[in-house]
Amino acid sequence: MSELPGVVVTGVSGRMGQMLVREVLASDKLNLVGAVERSGNDWVGRDLGTCMGGTELGITVSDDPLETFAKAQAVLDFTAPAATVQFAELAAQARAVHVIGTTGLEEGDLEKIRAAARHAVIVRAGNMSLGVNLLTKLTKQVAAALDEDWDIEIVEMHHNRKVDAPSGTALMLGEAAAEGRGVSLVEASERGRDGITGARERGSIGFAALRGGDVVGEHEVIFATAGERITLKHIASDRALFARGALKAALWGQDKAPGEYDMLDVLGLGD
Numbered sequence: 001m002s003e004l005p006g007v008v009v010t011g012v013s014g015r016m017g018q019m020l021v022r023e024v025l026a027s028d029k030l031n032l033v034g035a036v037e038r039s040g041n042d043w044v045g046r047d048l049g050t051c052m053g054g055t056e057l058g059i060t061v062s063d064d065p066l067e068t069f070a071k072a073q074a075v076l077d078f079t080a081p082a083a084t085v086q087f088a089e090l091a092a093q094a095r096a097v098h099v100i101g102t103t104g105l106e107e108g109d110l111e112k113i114r115a116a117a118r119h120a121v122i123v124r125a126g127n128m129s130l131g132v133n134l135l136t137k138l139t140k141q142v143a144a145a146l147d148e149d150w151d152i153e154i155v156e157m158h159h160n161r162k163v164d165a166p167s168g169t170a171l172m173l174g175e176a177a178a179e180g181r182g183v184s185l186v187e188a189s190e191r192g193r194d195g196i197t198g199a200r201e202r203g204s205i206g207f208a209a210l211r212g213g214d215v216v217g218e219h220e221v222i223f224a225t226a227g228e229r230i231t232l233k234h235i236a237s238d239r240a241l242f243a244r245g246a247l248k249a250a251l252w253g254q255d256k257a258p259g260e261y262d263m264l265d266v267l268g269l270g271d
């Protein structure tokens with residue numbers, strides 16, 4: 001039996017699910033012990049390796065998260081809000097580190113996740129890449145240095161299968177800009193302009209979401225004033241970087257006290 005921390009991946013048939021499985025199989029620090037999918041998904045009851053077009057792995061895809069999480073020290077979860085809220089409670093019961101990459105979570109979901117984090121370690125971030133997490137720090141710094149004569153706009157582009165907008169990353173960048181400026185994002189954010197909108201409201205933080213093709217993820221924070229403009233930009237061209245961040249979070253969380261953490265904590269970039 002392996003001494004390495006055992007990992008369960010949820011949503012294994014998804015874009016990120018498959019990427020996470022590949023990264024865990026390639027890792028010499030973590031051991032894949034289970035795979036979960038939604039009841040009714042074609043992969044349930046079949047061997048994970050065969051489903052992914054390779055050789056058998058001896059891991060049957062399950063639709064029973066409670067039973068599967070019981071073997072895990074970490075759960076890697078990039079699925080959908082309703083699933084993630086349920087997994088947070090079950091992972092906490094199993095005392096497994098729950099790494100949440102799912103975006104589109106609403107305040108009610110976040111409350112339930114916070115409740116689960118009283119009993120176990122949860123690492124949650126709308127983006128697990130080093131580059132984006134560094135970009136949040138830079139965004140906060142630039143926003144803190146500039147006054148409201150500078151308009152802040154956040155533009156993101158993703159593939160045509162993405163279901164939530166603005167992206168989790170755009171919201172992280174918005175939070176960073178709002179923090180830097182010392183305002184609340186809920187009050188300052190301007191999401192979606194259409195028709196006769198009137199002039200831009202001074203001090204607002206605007207969001208625009210583009211969808212098309214197979215774009216992995218692009219984010220731009222624009223600071224614009226009369227006569228000049230600063231643009232901070234991140235381009236992700238490979239989903240593997242998100243998966244590698246998730247594996248790092250799973251390992252980092254193994255010896256931490258219960259609580260909710262983010263990738264700035266994992267990467268040592270926190271304040």
Ligand SMILES: NC(=O)C1=CN([C@@H]2O[C@H](COP(=O)(O)OP(=O)(O)OC[C@H]3O[C@@H](n4cnc5c(N)ncnc54)[C@H](OP(=O)(O)O)[C@@H]3O)[C@@H](O)[C@H]2O)C=CC1
Pocket residue numbers: 010011012013014015016017036037038039041078079080082083100101102103104125126127128129168242
């Ligand atoms: N934080 C980060 O760094 C990143 C976050 N993401 C986020 O991760 C999430 C997933 O993205 P992506 O992989 O592209 O999406 P996909 O739609 O490709 O994958 C989601 C998977 O979750 C499965 N799923 C849904 N509900 C359940 C459930 N109750 N139990 C088990 N599995 C379930 C889906 O199954 P089915 O198809 O049968 O419904 C599907 O296989 C999104 O919220 C996205 O924004 C993505 C990339 C990076």
Ligand SMILES: O=C(O)C1=N[C@H](C(=O)O)C[C@H](O)C1
Pocket residue numbers: 103126127158162166167168169170216217218
């Ligand atoms: O859905 C995606 O694909 C991505 N989602 C995350 C987000 O909402 O920001 C992270 C990344 O940009 C890819």
